Amino acid sequence: MELLANLALGFETAVSPMNLLYCLTGALIGTLIGVLPGIGPVQTIAILLPTTFALPPVSALIMLAGIYYGAQYGGSTTSILVNVPGEASSVVTCLDGHQMARQGRGGTALTIAALGSFVAGCFATVVLALLAVPLAELAFRFGPAEYVSLMLFGLVGSVVLASGSLIKAVGMIVLGLLLGMIGTDVTSGAHRFTFGIPELADGLGFVSLAMGLFGICDIISSLETREARDILKARISGFWLSRKEIRDSAPAVLRGTLVGSLLGILPGGGAILSSFTAYMVEKKCSREPETFGKGNIRGVAGPESANNAAAQTSFVPLLTLGIPPNVVLAMMAGAMMIHGIQPGPRVITSNPSLFWGVIASMWVGNLMLVLLNLPLIGVWVRLLSIPYRLLYPAILVFCCIGLYSVNNNTFDIALTAFCGLFGYVLHKLDCEPAPLILGFVLGPMMEENLRRGMLLSRGDPAIFFTRPLSLLFLALTAGLLIAMALPGIRKRRSRAFEQ
Amino acid sequence: MRITRPKDLLTGALFVAFGLGAMALSLGVHLGTAARMGPGYFPFALGSLLSLLGGVLVVRGLRPAPARGGWPAVNxxxxxxxxxxxxxxxxxxxxxxxxxxxxxxxxxxxxxxxxxxxxxxxxxxxxxxxxxxxxxxxxxxxxxxxxxxxxxxxx
Incomplete structure (x- = not known):
């Protein structure tokens, strides 16, 4: 019953008129930006992060969460209508969703994506609420050794998803950890890697780094390649599902929800892995697997439910252990820290209305998306027809002014340009920036815990191997690394990315 | 010596440069010992790991295996x-x-x-x-x- 009381507290916070408004605004502008082809949740959050800074923390987080689902929802709209996935997790939706749209069933595909996401969202909210308290209590028993091993596990887990070379991905993590060291060392007060630049004494700005690597860099690389966009001109109608379609897709939604909820919690999991897995599950379960890729409604229902469920349950490790399991949540972690909230087990006890409010607002946000987006679909379609040459200057303008507002200084804007250049170099070398952001967010925390652990053990690294939980995490990490280096799995991994 | 995988080679070079740079800069602040780490200890360790990874990539970029991927095209x-x-x-x-x-x-x-x-x-x-x-x-x-x-x- 404590759960009900907690959720009640959450809903009380979430449905206050102000927060409802921010939730709505977040969901709307999240969809607005997320609908643009090639822009996924990470880019959307990076671009819109500064707009939340003027708000109190609870409202800001609620708005950010709204932006997150909105972006995800917008991404699937683009996948279905334009066949350009906004991000990796919507790639799967393209396969069957776009085919459905070509067959004149675009409205149905959008509806099932929305309803599936809503069902998944409801379920995942409950999972999050149920798991949060026991996990946070477990986390209180963690010493520095456990934290270091857990973070290592989380970082290596994130690499499972980076396509391409394993060494490059590990290198990106290390590079991210190093970038996280820039600034004043908390323990000694010494300046590290600041090159005498006073603005760097507080560390490299998270917003600058994220916006440079994702926002600016993406604009440059999409300007290089002029892609022919294949927008569906046909009118989209027929949002209602037939009884047969409901019967067909309901089990897929349920399976997707379960897959997503489970995989979202794991490090490196999240929306991408779960939508791929859900698609494969649907194909395996189906009696007619050959219809997949040709407009099978289950191929939309399963993955769309899964990625939404995962999007929500991936908040579990962040809010209870303080470990972001993937890059989108790393953005959320960065945003929380900017608002002065250290993500971790203490959030629940020290700030219960914030914690439960954010959870409840996820549910409210999902409901809003269903109610708002289907009627607004015409607006999103019109937005898709705006040429890119007019859109990207607008994105740049919002990025730049947003950056200025972070600290009211122009240094951050210039820094972002450099981060954009850096991101461009990485992009050209096929290095994924996602592990770097994770390393950057976790770097300072990892160093602090490592120092504390080694201080406790008087310099003996055995502390990481003798404590059972810490040993477990290390063993899992080693297992992951070995598994990824094995040739058989390596092949399967690259095949999974090609699909 | 033929460059078979230019992107690996360049990434490796980038990693080595960052790694060595981080190590050099970490030496400028107090390193400390394993039990009492100074501000330079962890960055120094990370720098050495990064240069090591970069070194592996450089070697991979030069090894006589079949060439894979061209030089990155920059517009x-x-x-x-x-x-x-x-x-x-x-x-x-x-x-x-x-x-x-x-x-x-x-x-x-x-x-x-x-x-x-x-x-x-x-x-x-x-x-x-x-x-x-x-x-x-x-x-x-x-x-x-x-x-x-x-x-x-x-x-």
């Missing part, structure tokens, strides 16, 4: 124009104010597109300036100077 025009439009904005925002620098940002960055047209760009700039004023100045009330500040004129 300098959008890169330079977009980056300089952002840098320009960062330098001009305070002296020129929000209105002028936003318009400049839109016009300069639009030059990067292959389908650039003057009329369209100017209309876009005017529209965006209006949106920016409405959103950031009136709704969010950001403290940003609107017009040119006259500090430029008086010493």
């Amino acid at each position: 300098a025009k959008p890169l330079l124009i977009v980056l300089s439009s952002v840098l320009l904005f960062s330098q001009l925002l305070i002296p020129l104010g929000l209105l002028l620098s936003t318009a400049l940002l839109v016009v300069v960055s639009s030059l990067a597109s292959q389908e650039f047209r003057w009329r369209e760009t100017l209309i876009n700039a005017a529209a965006l300036v209006a949106v920016v004023v409405a959103v950031f100045v009136y709704c969010l009330e950001f403290p940003i100077p609107l017009g040119p500040s006259f500090r430029l004129l008086s010493p």
Whole structure:
């Protein structure tokens, strides 16, 4: 019953008129930006992060969460209508969703994506609420050794998803950890890697780094390649599902929800892995697997439910252990820290209305998306027809002014340009920036815990191997690394990315 | 010695450069011991790991295995124009104010597109300036100077 009381507290916070408004605004502008082809949740959050800074923390987080689902929802709209996935997790939706749209069933595909996401969202909210308290209590028993091993596990887990070379991905993590060291060392007060630049004494700005690597860099690389966009001109109608379609897709939604909820919690999991897995599950379960890729409604229902469920349950490790399991949540972690909230087990006890409010607002946000987006679909379609040459200057303008507002200084804007250049170099070398952001967010925390652990053990690294939980995490990490280096799995991994 | 995988080689070189740089800079601050780590200890360790990984990549880029992937192709025009439009904005925002620098940002960055047209760009700039004023100045009330500040004129 404590759960009900907690959720009640959450809903009380979430449905206050102000927060409802921010939730709505977040969901709307999240969809607005997320609908643009090639822009996924990470880019959307990076671009819109500064707009939340003027708000109190609870409202800001609620708005950010709204932006997150909105972006995800917008991404699937683009996948279905334009066949350009906004991000990796919507790639799967393209396969069957776009085919459905070509067959004149675009409205149905959008509806099932929305309803599936809503069902998944409801379920995942409950999972999050149920798991949060026991996990946070477990986390209180963690010493520095456990934290270091857990973070290592989380970082290596994130690499499972980076396509391409394993060494490059590990290198990106290390590079991210190093970038996280820039600034004043908390323990000694010494300046590290600041090159005498006073603005760097507080560390490299998270917003600058994220916006440079994702926002600016993406604009440059999409300007290089002029892609022919294949927008569906046909009118989209027929949002209602037939009884047969409901019967067909309901089990897929349920399976997707379960897959997503489970995989979202794991490090490196999240929306991408779960939508791929859900698609494969649907194909395996189906009696007619050959219809997949040709407009099978289950191929939309399963993955769309899964990625939404995962999007929500991936908040579990962040809010209870303080470990972001993937890059989108790393953005959320960065945003929380900017608002002065250290993500971790203490959030629940020290700030219960914030914690439960954010959870409840996820549910409210999902409901809003269903109610708002289907009627607004015409607006999103019109937005898709705006040429890119007019859109990207607008994105740049919002990025730049947003950056200025972070600290009211122009240094951050210039820094972002450099981060954009850096991101461009990485992009050209096929290095994924996602592990770097994770390393950057976790770097300072990892160093602090490592120092504390080694201080406790008087310099003996055995502390990481003798404590059972810490040993477990290390063993899992080693297992992951070995598994990824094995040739058989390596092949399967690259095949999974090609699909 | 033939370069078989240019991207691996370049990434390796980048990692080695960053790694060695981090190690050198970490030596400048107190390293400490394993039990009492100074501010340089962890970065130094990370730097050595990064240079090691970079070294492996360099070797892989040179090994006689079948060549894979070419040199990265760089299209300098959008890169330079977009980056300089952002840098320009960062330098001009305070002296020129929000209105002028936003318009400049839109016009300069639009030059990067292959389908650039003057009329369209100017209309876009005017529209965006209006949106920016409405959103950031009136709704969010950001403290940003609107017009040119006259500090430029008086010493």
